Amino acid sequence: MRVHRAPQKKKRAAATPVAPAPALTAAPVQESGRQGFTLQAAAAVAAIVAVVTLSQGALKEGAPSLTAQLIPGERIEIGLEHTKPVTLSLSFTTNGSKGIADIRHDALETVHVSLPSSWAKREVGGVPLAAVTADPPALDFTRWSVPTGAVVSFDVTPPETILLHNPSGIPAEVKLTRVDLTKNSVERDIILVQDGSTLLW
Numbered sequence: 001m002r003v004h005r006a007p008q009k010k011k012r013a014a015a016t017p018v019a020p021a022p023a024l025t026a027a028p029v030q031e032s033g034r035q036g037f038t039l040q041a042a043a044a045v046a047a048i049v050a051v052v053t054l055s056q057g058a059l060k061e062g063a064p065s066l067t068a069q070l071i072p073g074e075r076i077e078i079g080l081e082h083t084k085p086v087t088l089s090l091s092f093t094t095n096g097s098k099g100i101a102d103i104r105h106d107a108l109e110t111v112h113v114s115l116p117s118s119w120a121k122r123e124v125g126g127v128p129l130a131a132v133t134a135d136p137p138a139l140d141f142t143r144w145s146v147p148t149g150a151v152v153s154f155d156v157t158p159p160e161t162i163l164l165h166n167p168s169g170i171p172a173e174v175k176l177t178r179v180d181l182t183k184n185s186v187e188r189d190i191i192l193v194q195d196g197s198t199l200l201w
Contacts, residue, residue, distance in 0.1 A: 074160035079114030079141070080172055080193075082107055087173040090200070094158040095181040104151045114165075115154065117142045122153040162200040169195040176200055 080088065086107040093100045100122065105111045117137040124132045127150040135143040146152055166172050171194055178187040178201070191200060 074157070075163065076116050076159040076161075077141075077163045077165060079112075079143075079165045079167070081112035081114075082109065082168055082170060082172065084109060085171045085173075086111060087175060088113075089175045089177075091177040091179070092156075092158065093179040093181065097157065099156045099158040101154045101156045102151060103146065103154070105146060105148075108148055110145050110147045112143055112145055114141045114143045116140060116156075119154040119156050122155050124153075125151040163197055164193060164200050165197045166193045166195055174200060 080086075082105075084107055086105050088111070089102075089104045089106075091102040093102075101119065103113060104126075117140050119142070121132075121134075127147055131147050132150055132152055133145045135145075144152065164174065171192065174191045174193060176187075176189045176191060179185075180187075189201075191198060
């Protein structure tokens with residue numbers, strides 16, 4: 001009632017006709033309130049459905065983390081080809097949205113590693129630059145040939161999670177190092193991959 005009386009007193013004091021009342025009608029306020037409530041309810045339902053769907057997928061064995069599913073573009077996959085047991089050293093150094101990946105192995109043979117084509121070769125150590133070769137990209141992956149003693153560095157976007165494929169069925173030991181310069185943290189892990197696919201993190 002106070003909202004409607006105030007304009008009427010001002011109109012008498014100014015000696016103007018009683019006309020500006022349409023600016024404070026109740027109908028638009030009620031309608032916008034209904035629309036706001038409807039939009040909030042729809043957004044809440046959509047969020048619940050999305051979370052339930054993703055959480056069900058995350059509970060499956062071998063599925064990526066819920067965070068990784070929410071950011072599918074930051075999950076990467078690596079393919080490993082070798083004929084003898086191998087230890088693959090994989091090191092990631094990240095600083096915000098930038099990162100460097102270093103790859104090496106201890107096998108007495110050339111190991112083939114398939115990496116995302118978006119990874120740009122940065123430098124090669126331990127062997128001549130020409131000793132590390134790459135096949136033409138296919139399906140957004142590049143197959144690199146990494147000889148014995150080579151260390152290959154790549155400029156990368158820090159991934160949320162990594163899935164390693166080892167289809168040969170020959171054991172591979174992965175020595176994983178993660179250095180986060182923004183958090184001043186270092187994490188190390190050793191993962192034994194017998195065959196199939198394994199989430200490194």
